[in-house]
Amino acid sequence: MMLRTIKRLSSRPVHILGLSTYNYSHNSTLSYRKLTTSASSQTIKREEQAETATVKKEEPDEEKPKLSTMLNLDRAQMEKDRLARLKRKKSDDSHVPQAKHIKTLATQTLTFKKEESVDPLPEPSTSRRGPFMTLRDLQERVASYVPRHTQYLDGVVKKTYVEGRERTPNDIKLEEVFQKDTLQTAVLSAYVWEFLWVLQKLNVGECDLVLVLHAKEDEMVHHYRRNLCNIPRTRLCFPNMSGNVNCMHSKLQLLFHLTYLRVVVPTANMTPYDWGEALGTGRSEGVMENSVFIIDFPELPKTSATPDSNPSHTHFSRQLLHFCKAKGLPADIIEKLDKVYDFSRSKPLGFVYSIGGSHHGTEALKNGVCGLATAVRDLGLKTKKPMEVDYVTSSIGSLNKEFLLRMFRALHGDDGKISVQGIPKKYSSRQLAEPAAAADESTESESEEEDQSDNKLWQDIRSSVRVYFPSRRTVAASKGGIQNGGTICFQRKWFNSSTFPQSLLHDCQSVRRGMLMHNKALLT
Template sequence: MHSDDVDDADLRAAIAASLLGIRNSADEPPSRRRQQAVVDLTGETESESDNDVVPIYPKSRSVIGSETDDEEDEDMKRAIALSLQESKGVQDPSSAPIGIFGLDRKQMEQERLARLAKRKAADTSSLNERESKSSKIEAAPTPRVSKPVQGSEHASVTIASASALTSSPLQYPEGVVKKTWASGFPRQGDDIKIEEVLQKSDLELAVLSSFMWDLDWLFSKTDTRSTRFLLMMQAKDDATKRQYESEAAALRNVRLCFPPMDGQVNCMHSKLMLLFHPTYVRIAVPTANLTNYDWGEMNGVMENSVFLIDLPKIDDKKQECPTTAFYEDLVYFLKACTLHENIIAKLKSFDFAKTANYAFVHTIGGAHTGTAWERTGYCGLGRAVERMGLRTSKPLNIDFVTSSLGSLSDDFLRSIYLASQGDSGITDLTLRTSKTSPARHLTDPTTLVAHHTASEWKDDRFRVYFPSHATVAASKGGPNCAGTVCFQSRWYEGAKFPRHVLRDCESQRRGMLMHNKILYVRPDEPIPLAPQGKNQVCRAWAYVGSANLSESAWGRLVLDRTTKQPKLNCRNWECGVLVPVLENPRTKSDAGGNSSSSSSSSTSSSASSAQAPPPTRNDEGTGGGLMGLFAGTVPVPMRVPGRYYEGGRRPWFFSEG
């Protein structure tokens, strides 16, 4: 396409109305079409090739442009019609492929040339009339979006002086975890819509990462005339990068970023939103992709969760605020993603003080040696636990709700258990590589590690929530909506798979499937915090983010064959937030035990005002007590205790659905 295409009003309108979708060719074998109906995020390093994980971009069913002005000219209508992908149509195998931005560039170029020829043949008065009409169409508003609930969206703020930058009210200054809204279910104060997350009225810049994208849906939730976008997308090879960049070049306010995916890296799975507004930045870390069904639309078939925190802009008169561990790890992750340094620098303009109560946990794709392995994957999780003062040698209860399962093993679950206690990963590596018992610690040979270290996780202390075939079949959307719920029967039936940890995952919102990835951790004894914690104790904590329970998501620590030093191999990019449940024992004692003082800095006024459901069962060994302990801090979306896989109950296997 020519460089002056962006000045063609009709083409710009067609691009604005373009839809996301990749269609299967008509002659594609049924087996291949079946494979593309699911998204497998669980390929394991030891047994899977680098090309197993393929992002599937869902076909849009929206009809952008159907509400345009009746006075549009015929060329405009034809351009918009060409940009729409009919959900029931069949693509001509001879046609050019549709790109991620929904543009058939060859066909649109032919249409553009035809329009130019038609205009040159028209007389001057007709041309002037058409230009006037084109200007009117260009200024038309974007497709209408349903208005969010009252009070959920900030109004644009007029800034009178630099000192007023921090005076505007923030919705979530302390941080909060919410369920995603779901169509057909009553709102109880603990959920949030995508419109309420984005707050489009004064959104200046949106930095977004996701695994699956529905861009026409996303753009319909924002004001594309005033908001700039930087999309962090998966592209394994240079040809794909060049294709996406070529398509994005036609959109003046969209830029792309491609995190490195060399070698073993196979999946850019992280979900992150940096939403820059005039007086604050909102950081959102959802478990959801940027698709309508992940955010509760499409009849409310799928639910997710999201962490949000609003950070005020620093007053120009104040000195630069000290950084926090959350800020440092976020910047470390963004730099690894190769995000533009100017955007990373923008974060210095905001006060991260309130993030001191949280940890940003990530998995950076690739092989990590030196000291880099300590900062990411499950090693980074252990580091975050220790830096927050939550390290413990006491037994834990772990409940992990996941939408995809890998080829689990005792060693892998032990590594997650130890990381949750605050271990760096070296203890598990020592146990796996030592030929003696007790084993000599790899970094401190004077310390001996007993072979039964952390073995208590097997005593019904580690529960994994994943839906059964019956749960999927009975859900609102049925098996056709379970394409992102992944597990393989060959792993489940393997001799070493720890089947005893599985529990059926049934939503408290009856009939919904889950795309959540939440790790709930409850120590047997509250963990006292350092003096700066003001005599607080941590009763529990949770990880909310993009990482499923698989080695691909959390990595595997090994000894490098050449250097004999630790090396962490990670196949995915992931990110999440560690959220603690804090309690002041003195306050609880003063209250005489009549009221719970358990709280977290993530609890907002809107969330705490909702009535917390009573505990399902005060039985730590079966997952009971979760709801009472995490009430007001991290919603518990599944029913607990979860049902055991027994009596013919089997997990959902996407390849057999």
């Protein structure tokens, strides 16, 4: 169970209990009991002081529209019934402030959404229907859909909106990323989830969902299957985490809309905390900011694609497709991603990923630091010129000279065969399946060259690389304080290690004063 607190006019705080699991039976606590019109003022007063479970049934009128799609309820009829109840209560007992407060709060919320939304979505249909769209519903959505306000055909990086801060054209909310009114299929991946919060951002039952989850042990897999099985039109995906793979940290989103595919790479998990929403308990501001890369791909003209090939594929789309296959996404998602969309405008972009486990041969050159070097080279950006590097991060591990040398070489477009992989020289030829004799000659000469260049390269790194991470003072002075800095990760033992490059660290402070940054960005 998760506990939230709201404030009401002229009364003490009321605790509302929300479900964190998904067994939506008719007898669950998500059902609502109507107030009787014959209740006296004393009865209503006693009910206001009842336990949280009773309040749950009477109060959360604002919650009902958000959850109705999951419960197969009619939203328009629910609103009509609610207004009728409020009218009856007002005539029977005019001194009760409760109904007035709820009505005012609902009006304020509606006004706020209209005034502050950067890219307003079409008004939801008021037609009386179940959770599945009819052909008429689909036609209405297509007619009201205006893609020029929402599509990012050349890609864009935006900051997550932070509640309590002024909106700007450069920030975005999760609702604006999803654009649920035209969303047909959503593939959502994250390391940390708050499922009920995410589902409230979607038209559950009207679009297909694929949730990609971190679960190494079978027990966790069974837990997810058991608790998420009642979400309609939803499939679960568990990437392979066998062997020494211990983390599924990807946050990729694939959002299939009526006429285009949206690819989203956020630094935020699927939690309100990461997307800038207030934490509750009286707090009116968010405490954390993240960043989001978004790019939209229109459908191919019907005459452009053949059943077996997509002529628009680029380095970006091919690596995206390879990564999605490695994650184990359903075959229908892979096929649609491969054959339906025009990726030609992603030609200037690269897609770099990391897949856990051991990799050999050409597979090794696509992955991690090797993949970074390959992307730099394939985009024609390989260079030997001096380079300034700024690296913003929210997590630092046991950073050392060897890793930084590999990263720095990769940014210059290192060929990815020896230094980037960090494989001992005598094994590098075996790793790449090259002829033994030729490999011995090449690795011997390359070893001498690299050994001679390491010292000079390290001097370049110390003068031109900056790693940004918040200091303890910055975390303590942030809006959330030390207690809300748990996703900003670093250990004292690593910092105090003799091999840690302390001189490269710089304090990371957001231009939105008081915000902690969960961003990951590498700028050259």
